[in-house]
Amino acid sequence: MKRDWGKWFAAAGIRALRTFAEAMLAYIGTGAAVLGDVNWGAALSAGAFGAVTALLLALAGLPEVDGPGADRTA
16 A cells, blocks of 8 residues: 555644644743743744654654554555
Protein backbone atom coordinates (compact mmCIF):
# COMPACT_ATOMS: atom_id res chain seq x y z
CA MET A 1 0.00 0.00 0.00
CA LYS A 2 1.42 3.36 -1.01
CA ARG A 3 1.38 6.31 1.36
CA ASP A 4 -0.91 9.18 0.35
CA TRP A 5 1.54 12.06 0.73
CA GLY A 6 -1.16 14.72 0.44
CA LYS A 7 -3.00 13.32 3.44
CA TRP A 8 0.29 12.82 5.28
CA PHE A 9 1.40 16.44 4.80
CA ALA A 10 -2.03 17.71 5.86
CA ALA A 11 -2.09 15.55 9.01
CA ALA A 12 1.56 16.29 9.84
CA GLY A 13 1.00 20.02 9.33
CA ILE A 14 -2.02 20.05 11.62
CA ARG A 15 -0.13 18.08 14.25
CA ALA A 16 2.89 20.43 13.98
CA LEU A 17 0.67 23.53 14.27
CA ARG A 18 -1.10 22.13 17.34
CA THR A 19 2.23 21.24 18.94
CA PHE A 20 3.54 24.74 18.13
CA ALA A 21 0.58 26.30 19.93
CA GLU A 22 0.82 23.91 22.89
CA ALA A 23 4.55 24.59 23.34
CA MET A 24 4.00 28.35 23.19
CA LEU A 25 1.15 28.14 25.71
CA ALA A 26 3.28 26.06 28.05
CA TYR A 27 6.13 28.57 27.83
CA ILE A 28 3.85 31.59 28.29
CA GLY A 29 1.98 29.96 31.16
CA THR A 30 5.13 29.18 33.12
CA GLY A 31 7.20 32.23 32.29
CA ALA A 32 4.99 35.28 32.73
CA ALA A 33 2.55 36.73 35.24
CA VAL A 34 1.22 39.33 32.78
CA LEU A 35 1.27 39.55 28.98
CA GLY A 36 3.97 42.22 29.03
CA ASP A 37 6.39 39.87 30.80
CA VAL A 38 6.41 37.31 27.99
CA ASN A 39 9.71 36.80 26.20
CA TRP A 40 8.12 36.39 22.74
CA GLY A 41 11.36 35.34 21.06
CA ALA A 42 11.80 32.47 23.48
CA ALA A 43 8.11 31.53 23.23
CA LEU A 44 8.31 31.40 19.43
CA SER A 45 11.52 29.40 19.68
CA ALA A 46 9.87 26.87 21.99
CA GLY A 47 6.94 26.60 19.59
CA ALA A 48 9.20 26.13 16.57
CA PHE A 49 11.19 23.45 18.38
CA GLY A 50 7.95 21.65 19.22
CA ALA A 51 6.72 21.85 15.62
CA VAL A 52 9.99 20.46 14.22
CA THR A 53 9.89 17.65 16.77
CA ALA A 54 6.29 16.83 15.81
CA LEU A 55 7.22 16.68 12.11
CA LEU A 56 10.17 14.40 12.80
CA LEU A 57 8.01 12.10 14.92
CA ALA A 58 5.39 12.05 12.15
CA LEU A 59 7.95 10.38 9.88
CA ALA A 60 7.48 7.23 11.97
CA GLY A 61 3.80 7.22 11.10
CA LEU A 62 0.57 9.02 11.75
CA PRO A 63 -2.45 7.09 13.03
CA GLU A 64 -4.73 9.58 11.24
CA VAL A 65 -3.26 8.57 7.89
CA ASP A 66 -1.87 5.08 8.36
CA GLY A 67 -4.77 3.52 10.22
CA PRO A 68 -4.75 -0.01 11.58
CA GLY A 69 -2.85 -2.52 9.49
CA ALA A 70 -1.34 0.03 7.10
CA ASP A 71 2.02 -0.69 5.56
CA ARG A 72 4.38 1.96 6.95
CA THR A 73 7.30 0.94 4.73
CA ALA A 74 5.67 2.24 1.54
